[in-house]
Amino acid sequence: MSTRLLLATRNPGKLAELRRLLESAVPGVEVVGLRDVPAYPEAPETGATFAENALLKAREAVRYTDLPAVADDSGLTVDALNGMPGVLSARWSGRHGDDDANTALLLGQIADVPDERRGAAFVCAAALVTPDGTERVLEAQWRGRLIREKRGSNGFGYDPVFVPEGLDVTSAELAPEEKDARSHRGQAFAALVPVLAEVLRGR
Incomplete structure (x- = not known):
């Protein structure tokens, strides 16, 4: 029997x-999103x-939902802006998700x-919470620098202006599999995977 795991996001990307x-x-885990479960009021x-x-x-x-759930919060921290936009990344302009x-x-x-002071990092915190009260949070960051004009059409958010350390392409120019392997979210969820395997096998 498969276990349903809710990823608490509506963002298709x-x-x-x-x-x-x-x-x-x-294996054996059915991953569903918020569009796949009955709607509930989401707190800010x-x-x-x-x-x-x-x-x-x-x-x-x-x-x-009474399902084990994973949620992440991520954003961009810019050195020259003292770590902003940070948790405000998705609504920095005042319109969420624009x-x-x-x-x-x-x-x-x-x-x-x-250019030499345009350092930045994508940061992701990934949390697992289960109905029996288990809670785990793992955090990862992806360092890089910001360029002046957008490049690339993969990814979303600030990906087109972020060049990861050690690369000369933006994260929006990486293939999805390569981005997964390198990114802040990829790192955080890779670290969470063994925890998920352990917790979900015990259900």
Whole structure:
């Protein structure tokens, strides 16, 4: 019998990414998203950190669905902006999920920052919460730098302006499998996979 695992997201790009990571690594688990379960009221992301927001979303998903749930919170921290946009990454321009507006505002804010000081990191906190009260959070970051104009059509969010350390292409120019292997979300979920396997096998 397969176990259903809820990924608490409506973002189709993120769901596809997390499905690729989890379905091959944890056999017999059916990964579903928020569109696959009855709707419930989603609380605003009020946490001050990525870990707090990830836990908030995963706990809420368990409470309403009684399924083991994984949630992540991720965003971009920019050195020249003292770590912002951080947990505000998805709504930096004031409109949640408007990738073009968020990226344009960010690039405008650091337009005068020289190339050698345009360091940044994508950060992801991934939380697993189960109906019996198990809670785990793992965090990872992906260092790189910001370029001045968008390149690439894969990925979403700030991917087209982020060049990971050691590469000369943006994360939006990487193939999905390569991005999964390198990215902040890929690292956080790779670390979570053995925890998921252990916890879900015991159900």
